[in-house]
Amino acid sequence: MSSTHLPTADSETPAERARELQQIHEERSHVTPGEIAVGVVIGRASEYFDFFVYGIASVLVFPTLFFPFKDPLQATLWSFVIFSFAFIARPLGTVISMKIQTRFNREVKLTVALFLLGICTVGIAFLPGYATLGFGAVIVLSLLRTGQGLALGGSWDGLPSLLALNAPAGKRGWYAMIGQLGAPLGFVLASSLFAYLYSSLPQEDFLSFGWRYAFFVAFAINVVALFARLRLVATDEYRHMLEERELAPVPVSELAGTQGHNILIGAFAALASYALFHLITVFPLSWIRLNNPELLTRFLVVQVVGAFLCGAGVVGSGWLADRFGRRSTLGSLAIAIGVFSLAMPWLLSTSSGYIGKDLFLLVGFVLLGLSYGQAAGAVTANFELRYRYMGAALTSDVAWLIGAAFAPLVALGLAAHFGLPYVSIYLLSGVVCTLVALRLNKALTARSD
Template identity: 70%
Template sequence: MHNAAPHAKVAPSEIAVGVVIGRASEYFDFFVYGIASVLIFPTVFFPFVDRLQGTLYAFVIFSFAFIARPFGTALFMTIQRHWGRGTKLTASLFLLGTATVSIAFLPGYNTLGETAIVLLALLRIIQGIALGGTWDGLPSLLALNAPKGKRSRFAMIGQLGAPVGFMLAASLFLYLNHSLSREDFLGWAWRYPFYVAFAINVVALFARLRLVLTQEYTVALEESELEPISTRQMLGSQGYNIFLGAFAALASYALFHLVTIFPLSWISLNASQAVNEVLTIQLYGACLAVLGTIASGWIADRVGKRNTVGTLAVLIGIFALFSPILMNGSAIMQDLFILIGFTLLGLSYGQAAGTVTANFERRFRYTGAALTSDFAWLFGAAFAPLVALGLSVEFGLSAVSIYLLSGAVCTLVALRINKSLEAGD
């Protein structure tokens, strides 16, 4: 009888470091593009229309990455099955870094005309495809190896990448916008964050490869049955769980861009505050989101993940009712919208991932978690800046309330359906 070779136990703390570095690098890319869509792209790529229309056009292109992301997941899961995790992760992060740094070299509309816009859209699609391949299974492995009674605390660690990535991106844009003239900022300095994104991706790549290519982690992934099941097989067998999980997280994902990208666009277009003031408040908000994300793990371990996500959905719905009053008010009220929104985002997003992951059969969990995240981003966040800004200009800020409320309702309905399915089992 063949005995399996002994191997070192997986240390959750080591996985946590890899998860945070990996997620923070992805979100940094994500927010660099999002902030540039408000501050840079309307002037550089859409100078032939007014600033509002240019921002809306930029938000359309912003959504392309989220549309492409599930296709990227399918592509790179195939690559992993044939050539392994290391090849998949290297190829996806190289593609992501190349697409991101290419934006830094992209001439504007005044130089290339419409070709510049087409190239920007193409690079954004490539970013989305590449992001689909960055799933390394470490968050799932971390949750499965968490100490008993602390799974939610460990599950929230990967979610810390969002506020950390935002803080890095917003700080860099704040520094450049504060230190340079408007001409220099729009002329060349805006390109610098895209260079930095490439460098961060390289660091993140080596940090993650150091984990996923070791024998200990290979064995741990295999023992946990974290396999790259084909997307077709996944959708055919567990598709209902993917969409149920995506909608269960919708309140959090809908809120995501409504406290990060949307306030920056709305306030700067209405000139009710200086851009630097908004970015500064958002940095404070991101700190609150970090604390909220950490707190969410302790709360969920005590009252349960479903109760935490459901309660936060209700609170997000209440917050939605007051959003028009806050955003239409004074600078202090707008700041309150940002700070309260970031706090709710941390508390909800901290537990949004994997809300119904336990529903997946074990061998489907790896691909299922990736696709659930992809569709949650697509349904909840991809069009949020475009819809919120476009409808708010046309019909007033009540559109933001409706958008957030719809996300909260979807979350509560999905959680209810999930509970019924579990009761039925």
């Protein structure tokens, strides 16, 4: 038995402590980084599939089903308002779930969260529309969407942080991108399913019952993912690794008081990537539906191709980050996103035809993969080990809230009322926030050194 003991926080810097804990893990643990990576990908893919199923339905289904008393544009905007509720509720879900974990354990927290997610997802699948329940259907949809947000906040299992902490030297960028692969994988599955249902069913049947199958599939995937994640989370080795890394909940007041600046910097550092996330997936789908509805099926298929390119970009981001540094990679890609935003008005205009819209999607998905692959881990390493578990979760929640929650709503409103160039300005504002946040992070890191 090794006599290695844990170092004290007073005698060592966070970087030294992390290295020594890495050595302890290698001596004691039988859970390999590969097993953790599998758990991360399964968990994130299931969450993103659920995420994109709702996002696509908020464009193709919910405006007609729940807001038939509005014109198509206003109906879609109201649908996007409800879409944002999950992101608003997500930080609260994280805080509540951490209290559940403190009172019981991580397994109970994860089970409650994913059961709540499953119940809300199935509830949406069975929910009648406005024609049956009147405005009550809108209220119930809002409650179920809020429940999804609470559940997603509670689904944080610490696996991405654990994976990053166990990354070999010189491979932190590579390991940081693994969890992000869940996004393109989830989108490929969701978009492919909707493309099939939308193209193979008459419009009346699709709006009546066809779209509901996607939510049933989302529920089934969540059940499988729950057991796959619990199988890893419930092991003694995993529990010991978390204890050694001090990956456990801390009081919110303590976290905000000591690490609040890291949460805000981390959230704004990812802003360009998170804004692009919805401006390349949900928003353009709504724009096409309102202006070129005959292209919808083709657009969904091109988005699937783009999602594969996004996955390749996520993988490529790991190599770039390990070669040039994660902050430098994220900053350079933010600038590239800014350049891309300038071309957005022409690419999405009616005059650009198929080529412009295809280029918008394919180039946008590549940039999304390259930037999003490192967006989650660019500055979370700044957290002291004691705060990293909860700090990483809340940083992600805040990033989604300020960067992605209202992006489809704002972009569609700007494009419809003022023109596509204003969407470019909106995305450029996210780029500026990212660059400023990365600059502040660099200055704070240099000062702490």
